[in-house]
Amino acid sequence: MRERNRRFAWPLAAGAVLALGLGVWADSVQAAAADEYSTESTKASQSLLIDTAHAGKRLVVVGDRGHILFSDDQGSTWTQARVPTRQLLTAVFFLDDKRGWAVGHDAQILTSSDGGATWSKQFEDLAREAPLLDITFLDARHGFAVGAYGALLETTDGGQHWQDVAERLDNPDQLHLNGIAQVRDAGLFIVGEQGGMF
Template identity: 45%
Template structure:
């Protein structure tokens, strides 16, 4: 029996060695280009944006898709990484940025067909640490905390999820992420400056979204955190709100600002975030995406696929009847006034002002 047991062990060891010999060598997702997939448009996606008349969507495994026919057909972009991507934003029809896990920031100069890497988590921590060390050496005890944050980022390695990105023009933009990760650029992303100390977020809460509304820039976050860029443009100030749960985004237009998040919560402000009113949605699922149509109506979408529309500047919402629904993580209106939704089941397009056929 011992002989057979030894033979079995030897055979198992030999099989393991053969399997190891055949195994592909590990390649970091930051070095592995996104792989082509015929199923990309029906697989999970996390955000969608408009680039002129083009639609661009991003998602896991570095997938970026673009459509030039209002979502009827999608092509896969050339992407240098296969890290999961969480958000995409375009400053012009040609210039766009995408952010994701592993501290990835990507840039496109051709409307989303080809992308290049501007930053990743392997160097982000070192850059943050060097930035705050230089300020500490220049004088001031207030920088010690931020040097410590830089050291933490370095120790964590590449794992630094960025959750949203926004640009006001081809040069000026922000990216936000977990644990108060806040970056700013004034040269189109060639350099990203840490702004960790420039937000009223002493607990280091996650920053979930960026949005401009009525001439102001807002950041949403967890545990009731809402921030607004100061009039001087050098600091994000905390706004007081009546909800202590997480916000997933902000959307607005002149005279009306909405913050939305967990368990169907929506808050509305008509004075730039100074005061807030709780808006009834009758939803218990998280609201994860929002968009404005050409008529100025607010649209909200939930994690369960619910769709709500407001005809009174966000003061109230009505549900949209749907024959099919799927979880939504991103929403945008295309140039043909159709609502494009992305989520765990890929892309779907609705013409919300036309009756849906069963």
């Protein structure tokens, strides 16, 4: 009888350890999901950086792993901002020396009100499974973001709400929209895949 108990003791103990391990793993996944900030790194300025913008005299760059850096000395030194994502950021735009937006993978839109020193997540659409590739604002309230598979989003309240307005474009094949810019005295200009221009 004693031998039989020994045989069953190990599977019960192993099951308890496995359950404990799974519990710890689940807790760590939840903690990671709740704290998805870009990793601080002394080499962030040497990582893949995709786009740059001026916030007044300040330079702001965005790139891989959610890295956003800013420089107040024309790029001689860089400070890494605290950013609530680890996704690749593809573009950054500043309306003035304070208000700015950045876009990237997971159809994320981030915003800053202090010249790029701190950022908050304004929009995310995981179901889209596609990156946003560029963003522009006409004024403090009216902005547009473009991206893969013909994505065209618009806000009229400074980014508090974003609406999909892709149907406004003659883009039935949902070709990627790579860039958007305001052209003085001529409105908005969008360039995309296969030489598409809107």
